Amino acid sequence: MLNRIILIGRLTRDPEMRYTPQAVPVASFSLAVDRPFANAQGEREADFIDCVAWRKLGETVGHHLTKGRLVAVEGRLQIRSYEASDGSKRRAAEVVCDAVRFLDRAKGAEGAASSEPMDDGTLPDDLPF
Secondary structure, three states, X not given: OOOOEEXXXXXXXXXXXXXXXXXXXXXXXXXEEEEEEEOOOOOEEEEEEEEEEEHHHHHHHHHHOOOOXXXXXXXXXXXXXXXXXXXXXXXXXXXXXXXXXXXXXXXXXXXXXXXXXXOOOOOOOOOOO
16 A cells, blocks of 8 residues: 655744644644646646654754645655544645655745855855765
């Protein structure tokens, strides 16, 4: 059986960093992922997908990512059941991250190579890829 999810999108908010009672770090965040087609009005819609990163990956996400950053997430889909405060049973779907790749640079990152085109439309030669 296979349960793999790969997403590329932008964070809709800053990650929420917290720790379990056993001091295990966990970061929760949401990604906006564009749909590959336009709606009837010609506009692109997005899906908003909840993600969670645990342990060292959670600490990295919590400390280095902010709203609007472009990331690639790889993980598995998990469905949780819980009881709401009104007593009703609810289900929540989230991606449990195995890897999170930063696809852009933080705004104001000093000493970082720019991936913006130069005046002539070419990219700088010192890019790491």
